[in-house]
Amino acid sequence: MTATELGLPAVRRTAPPDPNRPADPRLVDTFGRVATDLRISLTDRCNLRCTYCMPAEGLDWMPKSEQLTDDELVRLITIAVRDLGIEELRFTGGEPLLRRGLEELVAASAALRPRPDISLTTNGIGLARRAEALAAAGVDRLNVSMDTLRQERFATITRRDRLADVLDGMAAARAAGLKPIKINSVLLRGQNDDEAVDLLRFAVDNGYELRFIEQMPLDAQHGWERTEMITAGEILERLRTGFTLTPDPTERGGAPAERWLVDGGPAVVGVIASVTRPFCGACDRTRLTADGQIRSCLFARTETDLRALLRGGAGDAEIADTWRTAMWGKLAGHGIDEPGFLQPDRPMSAIGG
Numbered sequence: 001m002t003a004t005e006l007g008l009p010a011v012r013r014t015a016p017p018d019p020n021r022p023a024d025p026r027l028v029d030t031f032g033r034v035a036t037d038l039r040i041s042l043t044d045r046c047n048l049r050c051t052y053c054m055p056a057e058g059l060d061w062m063p064k065s066e067q068l069t070d071d072e073l074v075r076l077i078t079i080a081v082r083d084l085g086i087e088e089l090r091f092t093g094g095e096p097l098l099r100r101g102l103e104e105l106v107a108a109s110a111a112l113r114p115r116p117d118i119s120l121t122t123n124g125i126g127l128a129r130r131a132e133a134l135a136a137a138g139v140d141r142l143n144v145s146m147d148t149l150r151q152e153r154f155a156t157i158t159r160r161d162r163l164a165d166v167l168d169g170m171a172a173a174r175a176a177g178l179k180p181i182k183i184n185s186v187l188l189r190g191q192n193d194d195e196a197v198d199l200l201r202f203a204v205d206n207g208y209e210l211r212f213i214e215q216m217p218l219d220a221q222h223g224w225e226r227t228e229m230i231t232a233g234e235i236l237e238r239l240r241t242g243f244t245l246t247p248d249p250t251e252r253g254g255a256p257a258e259r260w261l262v263d264g265g266p267a268v269v270g271v272i273a274s275v276t277r278p279f280c281g282a283c284d285r286t287r288l289t290a291d292g293q294i295r296s297c298l299f300a301r302t303e304t305d306l307r308a309l310l311r312g313g314a315g316d317a318e319i320a321d322t323w324r325t326a327m328w329g330k331l332a333g334h335g336i337d338e339p340g341f342l343q344p345d346r347p348m349s350a351i352g353g
Contacts, residue, residue: 017321021328025320026085027286029296029330035286037088037254038080041352042099043067043290048123049159050147052188053348054220056159062350066291070101072310074108076288076319081112083320086286088117092352094290097126103137110138119143121184125162127169135176142173143182143211148192149202157191174207182209182270187230196235197242204267211257211270216298217336220347232258232273239269254284274298280333286323287352294323296330298351299344 022028027035044062046054068076080086089109096102109118120134121143146166148154154163173181183203187193196212203210212235217224239245239260248259248268256279257270273279280297287295292307304326309319335341344351 017325018328021324025083025324027324027327029328031281031330031332033281033283033330034085035284035327036085037090037285038077038086039090039092039285039287039352040073040077041092041094041288041290041350042073042096042102042105043094044350045098046093046095046123046349047098047125047160048095048162051157051159052186052215052219052224059220059347059349062291066307068290068292068307068310070105072292072307073105075310075316076292076306077109078112079316079320079323080286081109081114081116083316084323086116087114088119090119090121092121094349094352095123095125096120097122097130103130103133106134106137106139117141121145122169123158124166124169125160126165128165128172131169131172131176131178135173135178139178141180141182142170142178143184144170144173145184146170147185147188148195149198150192150195153192153195157188170206170208180209181207182211184211184213186213186215187235188215189228189230193230193234193238196238200239200243200262200269203269204262209268209270211272213272214275216274216348217343220349222343224343226275229275231276232271233276235271236260243269245269252282254279254282274334275336278333278336286327289346289351294326295351296327297334299334299336300331301342301344 049056049058077089106118109116117140118138119141120139124144124146144166147157151161151163155161170181185199187196200210214232215224215229236245244263245260248261250259252258256272258273258277259268259270262269287298289295292305292310293303294306295303304322306319306322309322
């Protein structure tokens with residue numbers, strides 16, 4: 001069993017402080033970006049087995065002893081919001097609904113001041129019975145992953161026959177007042193790439209916001225091929241066979257999705273073109289893995305270990321300074337188009353979306 005198969009990072013490090021870093025308490029980097037959006041992976045486990053993410057048999061999941069406890073998570077989130085200028089929290093996985101005590105983690109986060117915006121990225125399995133409690137705890141909005149409207153295709157892509165559960169979960173979330181509810185879809189060549197128009201029509205008719213995501217090199221199998229990826233240009237070309245799309249005049253800021261008005265609005269559709277139209281220059285994200293590692297980029301090949309500091313008795317100020325140092329060293333971009341690009345050792349399920 002190799003480190004890659006186990007989803008281990010290439011390097012875990014604690015870099016020395018840079019004397020050139022300005023005396024800014026926020027998570028600034030050398031390119032002038034400021035991270036205000038914290039992505040928090042709660043688990044590497046998932047109850048689907050999407051073909052573009054992991055093998056049918058799953059992965060060797062992270063031992064519970066290596067995962068951050070609830071108290072450790074709340075402490076790091078508190079430091080991030082109180083001391084580092086984090087304004088948005090997104091709980092991810094794996095599948096975050098598999099994390100026991102999720103509602104309590106959300107409630108503790110919502111009690112912080114200033115109160116952060118709180119969102120959740122989920123596959124929707126089990127959402128129907130928990131949407132109301134999540135909304136009451138403080139979740140503001142949801143992203144639900146769904147790549148097809150066809151039951152047979154869903155079962156083929158995810159290796160689980162659970163499309164009805166996902167649809168029921170989104171309906172329950174809408175009834176609970178969570179808004180917006182965004183659908184994240186990946187088009188796969190020869191599998192579901194004929195559904196772009198159908199997916200958008202479904203989203204518009206039901207009051208959801210659809211976002212297409214270019215398939216990224218984050219699969220556990222390391223089988224990603226750029227030539228097989230459906231590009232943003234192809235996605236928009238397919239959508240225009242059924243809709244009129246015009247650029248959304250709203251300021252994009254650090255948002256990953258390029259948005260388009262659908263038939264003049266108010267409905268919109270987003271395209272996240274991480275590969276062909278990277279938005280690294282406006283990135284405002286920092287990432288915390290389920291085992292307490294800070295990643296400055298989704299495609300980073302180094303990590304900074306906060307769990308060791310937590311369990312070694314470090315104070316909040318030391319943890320905050322270590323986090324600042326980690327983000328100060330963030331690279332200009334992910335480098336997918338560069339000849340020396342190497343896919344991260346950890347797959348998406350172990351990093352967090």
